[in-house]
Amino acid sequence: MFFPERVRGIREGDRVLEIGPGSMPHPRADVFLDRRFDDEATAYAQRGNAPDTADSSRMVYYDGGRFPFDDNEFDYVVCSHVLEHVPDDELDVFISELARVARRGYLEFPSVFYELINFQKYHHWMMNYRDGEILLYDKRQFQTNYIHQVYREMFYAPDRYLYQAFRRYKDVFFCGFEWEGQVRYQRVNDLNQLIQQSDHQRLSAYLASFPAAAPAKKKGWAADRLGRIGAGVARRLTLGRSRRGQTQRAPGVCM
Numbered sequence: 001m002f003f004p005e006r007v008r009g010i011r012e013g014d015r016v017l018e019i020g021p022g023s024m025p026h027p028r029a030d031v032f033l034d035r036r037f038d039d040e041a042t043a044y045a046q047r048g049n050a051p052d053t054a055d056s057s058r059m060v061y062y063d064g065g066r067f068p069f070d071d072n073e074f075d076y077v078v079c080s081h082v083l084e085h086v087p088d089d090e091l092d093v094f095i096s097e098l099a100r101v102a103r104r105g106y107l108e109f110p111s112v113f114y115e116l117i118n119f120q121k122y123h124h125w126m127m128n129y130r131d132g133e134i135l136l137y138d139k140r141q142f143q144t145n146y147i148h149q150v151y152r153e154m155f156y157a158p159d160r161y162l163y164q165a166f167r168r169y170k171d172v173f174f175c176g177f178e179w180e181g182q183v184r185y186q187r188v189n190d191l192n193q194l195i196q197q198s199d200h201q202r203l204s205a206y207l208a209s210f211p212a213a214a215p216a217k218k219k220g221w222a223a224d225r226l227g228r229i230g231a232g233v234a235r236r237l238t239l240g241r242s243r244r245g246q247t248q249r250a251p252g253v254c255m
Contacts, residue, residue, distance in 0.1 A: 001026070001080045002167070003176035007106045014075035017102060020082035029058070029078060033068075036061040064090055067097045077102035080176075083109045084123040088138060088187075095183050107134070107183065108176035112194055114166070115139065117173075118155045119148035128194050129175040134185035137194045171206050 001007075001024060010016060010028050018029035025032060062068050077098055086094045098105060110118075112126040119139075126137040155162045166173045188194050 001108055001176075002170050002174045003108060006108075006176050006178065007078065009104050009106070009178050009180070010076050015073070016076045016078065017069070017074040018078040018080075019098075020079065020085075022081070026078045026080075031074070032059045034059060034061055036063050065093060067101050069101045071100055072103060074102040075104065077105035079105060080108040081110070083107065083134075084115075084120075084125050084127065087124050091136070095185060099182050104178065104180045105183075106176070106178050108174060109134075111173055111175050112137065112191075114173040116148075117151045117162070118166075119152060126191075126194060127175065128199065129177060130196070130199060132184055134175075134183070135194050136185060136187050137189070137191060138187070141189070142191070168210075169207065172203055 004026075007026070014028075015030050016026070016028045017031050017033060018026050019033045021029065021032045021034070060068060079098060083094075098107075109125075109127055110120075110123070112128055115123060115126045124139060126139055126142065128135045
């Protein structure tokens with residue numbers, strides 16, 4: 001979860017469900033719900049190659065479809081970085097189940113910009129959130145042979161440089177929001193529907209809010225170089241005085 005501060009609607013005494021807790025379960029969750037996979041390797045990949053750290057005594061597994069809970073059994077449901085894993089033929093049921101088992105909740109998922117850079121094969125959607133509605137674009141319509149692979153390798157490079165950008169510019173790469181009553185969403189078939197002028201303006205203003213990088217100090221290298229030269233000269237002069245002093249103190253001795 002990249003925006004824990006946005007989870008504001010959990011009240012004292014609320015019964016909380018978290019779906020797909022992964023390696024960072026929410027501390028207020030009373031019950032966890034996760035998909036049952038055929039093998040641990042698949043489950044590990046679905047968690048983003050992260051360990052499962054949720055309390056197994058509070059974990060409930062299911063095979064898809066209807067959640068194994070009664071209507072309004074919970075007051076609040078947390079669903080962070082799960083929606084992108086739900087295939088098209090299960091999407092409608094999954095979203096309706098969120099609103100069936102709880103009256104309020106929090107949703108978080110990677111945006112289209114994340115998917116363009118880190119094209120996860122286990123993610124089914126490119127998404128955006130605008131005007132209280134989730135927009136979903138089927139990633140099968142946007143495939144390349146190697147372009148995305150190069151981006152992924154840059155993302156996972158040893159220096160982790162690009163990875164750091166994801167946390168710095170969170171509002172570009174992730175969407176997170178609370179909902180109440182129902183979750184509004186629609187599938188779109190055009191990237192121009194997914195990202196529009198209003199999105200561009202909002203994100204441009206967000207990026208412009210970051211402080212400018214400090215200008216490079218062009219004299220810094222020269223000053224450093226001169227400092228090193230000066231230090232070298234000083235050492236040689238000191239060594240020369242030391243040797244002359246030794247010669248004066250011990251006349252007649254061959255140095």
